[in-house]
Amino acid sequence: MAPIGVDEWVARQGERAEELPGWRGDAARFFARVGWWPKLAVIGLLGALFPVLSPNDFQLQVGINALLLAMLALGLNISVGWAGLLDLGYIAFYGFGAYGFALLSSQQLHSPDGIHLQAWQSIPMVLIAAAILGLLVGLPSRRLIGDYLAIVTLFFGEVWLEFTTNVATDKLGGPNGIPSIDPIKGFGQQILTLKGYYYFLLVAILVVIASLHLLDQSRTGRAWRAVREDPLAANMMTIPVNRLKLMAFSFGAVVAALAGTIFAASQGGVFPTDFDTPFLILIYAGLILGGSGSIAGAVLGGLVVSVTLEFLRNPTEAGYLFYGMIILTLVARTRPWVKLAGIVVGTVAFGYAAHAIVGAVSSAATAGSPHSGGWVGDLLGNWVIVPANPKNFGNICFVILICALIALVQMKRSTLRTVLLIPVIYLAACVWESRLAVEPSITRQILIGAILIVMMNWRPQGLLGRRRVEVV
Amino acid sequence: MAPLLELDRVGLAFGGLRALHELDLTLNEGEIVSVIGPNGAGKTTVFNLISGVYEPTSGDIRFAGESIVGKLPWQITRLGIARTFQSLRLFLNMTVKENVMAATYGHTKASPPESILRLPRARREERQVNAEAENVLSFFGERLMGYRWDQPAYVLSYANRRRLEIARAMAAKPQLLLLDEPAAGMNPNETLEMTELIGRLRDERGLTILVIEHDMHVVEGISDRVVALDHGEKIAEGTFEQVATHPSVVEAYLGRNPEALAEE
Numbered sequence: 147m148a149p150i151g152v153d154e155w156v157a158r159q160g161e162r163a164e165e166l167p168g169w170r171g172d173a174a175r176f177f178a179r180v181g182w183w184p185k186l187a188v189i190g191l192l193g194a195l196f197p198v199l200s201p202n203d204f205q206l207q208v209g210i211n212a213l214l215l216a217m218l219a220l221g222l223n224i225s226v227g228w229a230g231l232l233d234l235g236y237i238a239f240y241g242f243g244a245y246g247f248a249l250l251s252s253q254q255l256h257s258p259d260g261i262h263l264q265a266w267q268s269i270p271m272v273l274i275a276a277a278i279l280g281l282l283v284g285l286p287s288r289r290l291i292g293d294y295l296a297i298v299t300l301f302f303g304e305v306w307l308e309f310t311t312n313v314a315t316d317k318l319g320g321p322n323g324i325p326s327i328d329p330i331k332g333f334g335q336q337i338l339t340l341k342g343y344y345y346f347l348l349v350a351i352l353v354v355i356a357s358l359h360l361l362d363q364s365r366t367g368r369a370w371r372a373v374r375e376d377p378l379a380a381n382m383m384t385i386p387v388n389r390l391k392l393m394a395f396s397f398g399a400v401v402a403a404l405a406g407t408i409f410a411a412s413q414g415g416v417f418p419t420d421f422d423t424p425f426l427i428l429i430y431a432g433l434i435l436g437g438s439g440s441i442a443g444a445v446l447g448g449l450v451v452s453v454t455l456e457f458l459r460n461p462t463e464a465g466y467l468f469y470g471m472i473i474l475t476l477v478a479r480t481r482p483w484v485k486l487a488g489i490v491v492g493t494v495a496f497g498y499a500a501h502a503i504v505g506a507v508s509s510a511a512t513a514g515s516p517h518s519g520g521w522v523g524d525l526l527g528n529w530v531i532v533p534a535n536p537k538n539f540g541n542i543c544f545v546i547l548i549c550a551l552i553a554l555v556q557m558k559r560s561t562l563r564t565v566l567l568i569p570v571i572y573l574a575a576c577v578w579e580s581r582l583a584v585e586p587s588i589t590r591q592i593l594i595g596a597i598l599i600v601m602m603n604w605r606p607q608g609l610l611g612r613r614r615v616e617v618v
Numbered sequence: 619m620a621p622l623l624e625l626d627r628v629g630l631a632f633g634g635l636r637a638l639h640e641l642d643l644t645l646n647e648g649e650i651v652s653v654i655g656p657n658g659a660g661k662t663t664v665f666n667l668i669s670g671v672y673e674p675t676s677g678d679i680r681f682a683g684e685s686i687v688g689k690l691p692w693q694i695t696r697l698g699i700a701r702t703f704q705s706l707r708l709f710l711n712m713t714v715k716e717n718v719m720a721a722t723y724g725h726t727k728a729s730p731p732e733s734i735l736r737l738p739r740a741r742r743e744e745r746q747v748n749a750e751a752e753n754v755l756s757f758f759g760e761r762l763m764g765y766r767w768d769q770p771a772y773v774l775s776y777a778n779r780r781r782l783e784i785a786r787a788m789a790a791k792p793q794l795l796l797l798d799e800p801a802a803g804m805n806p807n808e809t810l811e812m813t814e815l816i817g818r819l820r821d822e823r824g825l826t827i828l829v830i831e832h833d834m835h836v837v838e839g840i841s842d843r844v845v846a847l848d849h850g851e852k853i854a855e856g857t858f859e860q861v862a863t864h865p866s867v868v869e870a871y872l873g874r875n876p877e878a879l880a881e882e
Contacts, residue, residue, distance in 0.1 A: 357734045360733060360734045360735075360736060361730055361733055361734055364728065364730070364733030364734075364740065364744070365719075365722070365723050365726050365728060365733065365743070365744075365747070366730050366733060367733075368712070368716055368719055368720045368723070369720060369723045371709065371711075371712055371716070371720075372709050372712065372720040372723075375708075375709035375710060375711055375712060376707045376708075376709060378671070378691075378707065379703065379707035379708070379709065380709075380720070381690070381691040381692050382669055382671075382691050382692070382695055382700070382701055383692075383695060383700070383720060383721040383723070383724075383786060383787075383789075383790055384692050384695045384696050384721060384722075384723050384724025384725070384790050385692055385720065385723045385724070386690070386692045387692070393730070397730070612711070612770075614711045615710055615711060615770070615772040616710075
């Protein structure tokens with residue numbers, strides 16, 4: 147056989163990947179053969195099964211919020227993932243959809259009767275208006291790229307927030323928002339239950355996914371990606387770059403506005419703070435975590451971020467996630483197994499020893515009980531150090547923990563690192579039980595941040611994203 | 619017959635810097651013309667002017683009798699002028715086939731709603747675009763065929779990337795093709811292949827070609843005419859032999875003969 151040059155070897159990478167042996171190869175080939183719509187149908191069915199499991203209202207609401215975030219991530223993916231435009235004003239389109247629907251389905255306008263349109267009238271009207279708004283916002287932004295575009299669009303987002311808070315407060319309700327919005331209604335029916343909204347939203351998101359997939363596989367989708375990859379070259383290849391940027395803004399605005407209308411109808415009220423920058427950051431977190439540029443990634447990322455945040459509200463459940471992540475990371479990253487076993491045994495032993503010593507010196511120092519409830523709390527009772535007054539202790543330990551983590555990451559010698567890992571894990575458990583679990587609203591922000599940091603280092607392309615090569 | 623491309627006393631100045639000065643250049647249909655010159659002579663600037671990246675500060679550029687000055691790059695490409703880039707500018711994270719298909723945007727018309735609903739026109743165009751892409755890629759023999767269609771462009775070897783750039787430009791359906799150093803970075807074998815390929819582009823595809831090239835073997839092998847530039851001005855034009863032996867060209871590349879300098 148003729149020798150194969152390195153270039154050829156690199157170029158055959160894909161060919162070799164296609165010949166994956168074993169069940170993984172079979173699975174990959176099977177998955178590639180199945181078309182996109184059977185996959186979508188399976189996902190739709192799985193989604194439809196959720197209410198059948200008779201969740202309570204809170205769980206249904208979590209499901210609705212998760213689907214909303216997934217839909218918003220899908221819309222953001224158009225401008226950010228496909229066209230490569232860093233749009234920080236995206237949240238305004240969501241707010242526009244919600245306020246648009248609210249105005250057309252409440253007492254706010256045209257008193258005393260108000261306007262009460264059918265949903266099949268009001269939703270299309272709002273979507274068309276959102277498409278036009280997307281074009282208008284895009285117009286001054288179309289010549290801007292990167293940081294400059296981000297700043298200008300961020301300004302638009304803030305303008306929207308100020309507008310809804312301070313302008314025409316008799317119509318828009320100012321900080322008090324618009325109350326008592328009609329439910330989604332039409333053809334003599336109306337949706338009144340959470341379950342109904344869940345199904346409505348599920349159908350809507352499936353339609354959005356299918357539409358975006360078909361669009362992605364068309365000339366428009368290819369042109370968007372070409373604009374992202376190299377605007378100058380795209381311009382030279384018959385693609386009117388500015389026009390495609392405007393289209394990306396516009397399509398993203400329509401998807402966001404659709405989410406907004408459903409949000410407004412299901413909540414029955416809208417407030418300016420529902421459309422604030424922190425929520426925009428959540429949408430970005432979902433998109434980036436799932437994989438920017440991928441439809442499946444946007445959906446998964448939106449669901450994961452939303453559900454994780456809800457999960458972190460309850461200290462006990464947040465504890466499962468916290469300890470689960472530590473254990474999973476250890477199992478995934480520690481080789482060989484002996485080392486892993488050493489770390490686990492070492493951590494357990496270290497904990498009991500520390501607890502016993504500190505308890506012997508001062509009984510008040512171990513008088514508190516772990517904040518986690520249930521079996522986790524029972525298990526950790528004689529292991530972690532929680533003083534009678536855990537606040538200061540927890541704060542100090544938290545700062546020490548951060549310093550220790552940084553030191554650990556910077557450390558070069560692997561044996562020393564393994565040994566030091568044991569007290570650091572123990573310290574983390576102590577901080578969690580005495581301080582972090584006590585304040586879930588702050589802790590969940592910290593944890594989401596930590597998850598993002600770890601994820602972006604481990605898989606910069608996101609869960610389902612494709613690795614993007616910038617310059618070769 | 620009117621020339622296909624006509625540069626009429628074209629000049630370009632960036633403030634006080636004169637990048638190009640009163641350049642005249644004509645291309646007849648079916649011709650292959652090479653532009654040579656030392657680095658910084660203004661060769662790529664000529665390409666950027668023709669393809670609409672820059673607008674000339676003086677003079678006029680006419681394509682098929684019509685002035686294209688002030689038109690946007692994508693409009694010029696739709697008129698029938700496509701180009702490749704000296705420093706490759708592929709859509710690296712798109713597949714090989716998508717790179718080619720992206721360049722057919724200009725001669726397809728299906729609107730986004732049509733594409734979403736897969737209406738007849740969208741389906742028909744999609745089929746045509748697929749067939750065109752495969753046809754264009756098959757022009758390069760086995761190099762860009764088969765499993766390579768679905769690979770991202772960044773896995774291609776350097777020479778294949780150059781080929782893919784040409785394929786992408788061909789998919790834009792040009793009459794005039796501008797090739798910016800198509801043989802740069804290629805080994806002698808590949809260079810020879812590229813020389814043949816440029817000839818085939820004219821003979822089989824009926825393209826008129828303007829090419830910038832540093833490799834004199836390629837220039838000799840393909841050119842009907844050669845234009846030499848230096849310091850933004852045309853210093854010689856004619857057949858390869860005429861230009862290659864022209865004193866100003868020799869001087870531009872090698873400097874002046876010291877004996878001749880001494881005599882002055």
